[in-house]
Amino acid sequence: xxxxxxxxxxxxxxxxxxxxxxxxxxxxxxxxxxxxxxxxxxxxxxxxxxxxxxxxxxxxxxxxxxxxxxxxxxxxxxxxxxxxxxxxxxxxxxxxxxxxxxxxxxxxxxxxxxxxxxxxxxxxxxxxxxxxxxxxxxxxxxxxxxxxxxxxxxxxxxxxxxxxxxxxxxxxxxxxxxxxxxxxxxxxxxxxxxxxxxxxxxxxxxxxxxxxxxxxxxxxxxxxxxxxxxxxxxxxxxxxxxxxxxxxxxxxxxxxxxxxxxxxxxxxxxxxxxxxxxxxxxxxxxxxxxxxxxxxxxxxxxxxxxxxxxxxxxxxxxxxxxxxxxxxxxxxxxxxxxxxxxxxxxxxxxxxxxxxxxxxxxxxxxxxxxxxxxxxxxxxxxxxxxxxxxxxxxxxxxxxxxxxxxxxxxxxxxxxxxxxxxxxxxxxxxxxxxxxxxxxxxxxxxxxxxxxxxxxxxxxxxxxxxxxxxxxxxxxxxxxxxxxxxxxxxxxxxxxxxxxxxxxxxxxxxxxxxxxxxxxxxxxxxxxxxxxxxx
Amino acid sequence: xxxxxxxxxxxxxxxxxxxxxxxxxxxxxxxxxxxxxxxxxxxxxxxxxxxxxxxxxxxxxxxxxxxxxxxxxxxxxxxxxxxxxxxxxxxxxxxxxxxxxxxxxxxxxxxxxxxxxxxxxxxxxxxxxxxxxxxxxxxxxxxxxxxxxxxx
Numbered sequence: 001x002x003x004x005x006x007x008x009x010x011x012x013x014x015x016x017x018x019x020x021x022x023x024x025x026x027x028x029x030x031x032x033x034x035x036x037x038x039x040x041x042x043x044x045x046x047x048x049x050x051x052x053x054x055x056x057x058x059x060x061x062x063x064x065x066x067x068x069x070x071x072x073x074x075x076x077x078x079x080x081x082x083x084x085x086x087x088x089x090x091x092x093x094x095x096x097x098x099x100x101x102x103x104x105x106x107x108x109x110x111x112x113x114x115x116x117x118x119x120x121x122x123x124x125x126x127x128x129x130x131x132x133x134x135x136x137x138x139x140x141x142x143x144x145x146x147x148x149x150x151x152x153x154x155x156x157x158x159x160x161x162x163x164x165x166x167x168x169x170x171x172x173x174x175x176x177x178x179x180x181x182x183x184x185x186x187x188x189x190x191x192x193x194x195x196x197x198x199x200x201x202x203x204x205x206x207x208x209x210x211x212x213x214x215x216x217x218x219x220x221x222x223x224x225x226x227x228x229x230x231x232x233x234x235x236x237x238x239x240x241x242x243x244x245x246x247x248x249x250x251x252x253x254x255x256x257x258x259x260x261x262x263x264x265x266x267x268x269x270x271x272x273x274x275x276x277x278x279x280x281x282x283x284x285x286x287x288x289x290x291x292x293x294x295x296x297x298x299x300x301x302x303x304x305x306x307x308x309x310x311x312x313x314x315x316x317x318x319x320x321x322x323x324x325x326x327x328x329x330x331x332x333x334x335x336x337x338x339x340x341x342x343x344x345x346x347x348x349x350x351x352x353x354x355x356x357x358x359x360x361x362x363x364x365x366x367x368x369x370x371x372x373x374x375x376x377x378x379x380x381x382x383x384x385x386x387x388x389x390x391x392x393x394x395x396x397x398x399x400x401x402x403x404x405x406x407x408x409x410x411x412x413x414x415x416x417x418x419x420x421x422x423x424x425x426x427x428x429x430x431x432x433x434x435x436x437x438x439x440x441x442x443x444x445x446x447x448x449x450x451x452x453x454x455x456x457x458x459x460x461x462x463x464x465x466x467x468x469x470x471x472x473x474x475x476x477x478x479x480x481x482x483x484x485x486x487x488x489x490x491x492x493x494x495x496x497x498x499x500x501x502x503x504x505x506x507x508x509x510x511x512x513x514x515x516x517x518x519x520x521x522x523x524x525x526x527x528x529x530x531x532x533x534x535x
Numbered sequence: 536x537x538x539x540x541x542x543x544x545x546x547x548x549x550x551x552x553x554x555x556x557x558x559x560x561x562x563x564x565x566x567x568x569x570x571x572x573x574x575x576x577x578x579x580x581x582x583x584x585x586x587x588x589x590x591x592x593x594x595x596x597x598x599x600x601x602x603x604x605x606x607x608x609x610x611x612x613x614x615x616x617x618x619x620x621x622x623x624x625x626x627x628x629x630x631x632x633x634x635x636x637x638x639x640x641x642x643x644x645x646x647x648x649x650x651x652x653x654x655x656x657x658x659x660x661x662x663x664x665x666x667x668x669x670x671x672x673x674x675x676x677x678x679x680x681x682x683x684x685x686x687x
Contacts, residue, residue, distance in 0.1 A: 014652075014653065014654045015654060015669065017667065018654070018667045052654075052656025053656045201613050202655050207653050240652065277550075277553070280594030280596040280597055281594045282594050282595065283650055296550050298590060358614045358658070360618075364656040400612065400613055432613060432614050432617065438617060442616075446617075449611070450611070450650070
């Protein structure tokens with residue numbers, strides 16, 4: 001392996017791809033080659049940086065200078081000035097970047113400041129398709145530690161329990177407990193499923209883990225398999241996530257070739273293998289029992305619970321279903337220990353959380369920060385505040401099945417417990433910001449339309465209820481709704497909580513009630529009869 | 536690859552149904568599943584035809600009617616909605632003179648709604664086949680359609 005004096009990292013994700021990252025990369029490589037610099041400077045494709053809407057991004061190491069909105073025309077200057085002469089090109093937008101795990105440092109720009117990265121620590125620093133790099137940067141060291149020290153499966157579960165890790169898919173169930181239930185469930189054959197059917201509107205954190213550090217997910221699933229006594233895992237990925245599926249498959253193939261997956265892993269006697277299953281476009285399949293049905297090759301209709309998947313899951317066998325972000329936390333917890341993990345976040349919700357900041361903010365994108373970070377900090381510091389100097393009106397937390405928070409709750413801390421105390425949910429970690437001109441009624445209509453479309457139709461309360469709620473809300477758009485209609489909407493969603501079969505029908509109460517309670521005026525005023533959100 | 540060959544690659548296990556349907560649809564030039572495709576899958580997996588059809592119609596990525604060369608899927612989820620996806624949808628309908636779910640007469644474009652594409656940072660966004668386009672404006676839409684027409 002040759003030594004390079006400079007590395008140019010090019011984060012590749014959907015955002016940079018659509019901004020033309022491959023063309024920029026091709027030109028850069030050609031120019032370096034033409035100047036015979038390709039033996040000194042290495043161009044590296046990495047996963048996401050988390051900065052979105054800023055075009056193509058180049059990060060130059062060791063200086064940690066991050067150029068944004070890079071065009072092909074900018075390259076000669078970057079090559080000549082920076083890569084040859086070592087001077088930062090001031091005429092191209094840039095900032096200095098520093099994201100380190102567990103270290104607090106002040107930074108300049110919204111998204112690049114004060115993050116604590118555990119799950120996405122490596123996503124933008126390594127080439128996810130290069131196993132050597134993954135291993136050199138500490139990949140599989142959690143698994144290695146367990147296997148080489150012969151830590152028993154119950155001891156692994158104990159460590160996860162002590163860490164206080166809770167499911168990052170939305171519900172926040174203690175991960176260690178789920179593992180223990182599955183381990184103790186009777187049966188020889190058990191399965192680990194990674195829920196990568198990321199469909200919650202406004203959420204793309206799991207995709208960035210799948211694409212940026214796929215080996216971390218493999219490692220997390222292996223540790224889970226070891227702990228519960230399973231030899232087979234499935235990763236159920238949304239059919240729309242083309243790049244994720246390809247990267248993940250490549251990682252699995254590499255791991256198999258190096259005996260990190262398969263039979264008798266690293267000669268330790270532990271066997272575990274993985275398979276990817278591709279979804280086909282159904283929001284409901286994010287619900288664990290619907291996902292299992294779909295994995296079995298059926299329509300994604302949720303099952304009646306109990307029994308829970310921990311005892312009766314895939315093919316009625318004990319099955320552990322965990323979210324991508326949850327599993328990606330596991331290797332670090334096992335390597336560093338639960339005490340290390342508990343240093344981050346809050347007492348009841350340790351660790352970090354990945355949030356996506358969207359809507360009317362200056363710098364939309366993705367961050368990983370400690371659990372319990374105040375919403376105000378996320379919106380105004382990381383998100384750069386409300387776009388165009390407008391006033392903050394509301395934030396929709398947790399995706400479509402989320403809660404509308406008003407300005408009064410801006411100081412709420414973003415963790416499972418604090419949000420629950422304020423009748424809100426953390427959900428998937430999406431933070432959709434709306435400025436003073438946005439209509440909450442219009443947003444609620446959009447949410448209700450989404451649910452009416454995505455209801456699987458299996459149970460009547462949800463199939464009919466979603467459409468009736470949509471009709472009721474539409475009355476307000478036409479300027480005909482009354483106070484009584486508002487009560488009717490809340491009552492109907494409450495009835496759906498009591499009678500729906502699965503969380504889809506049960507979760508509509510959250511957007512409906514929070515919109516009606518916190519933004520009553522948006523429904524009853526005549527000032528915005530069209531109920532339209534200005535662009 | 537012929538549909539028969541695609542099917543033979545899979546063990547006759549019901550769990551392979553979704554993968555088989557994906558492959559059959561990808562191999563079809565008009566991006567859809569024919570009745571014969573469904574029958575083949577049903578026969579291979581020893582499942583009732585009605586069951587296979589039930590699965591194919593449940594998932595939005597499968598189509599039982601022929602589609603255009605370019606499938607435009609516009610994200611209709613709340614984050615895109617907030618940033619003006621409705622305007623984009625209307626512009627597309629106007630420029631292509633079709634409604635959502637329809638295909639243009641020249642068999643070039645099919646217009647579909649999509650749930651969140653996960654590129655909310657560049658909302659409003661859409662996909663044309665496997666390519667993502669973000670920060671859309673009516674002007675940008677015209678350029679993209681023009682680009683695709685020229686490439687077709």
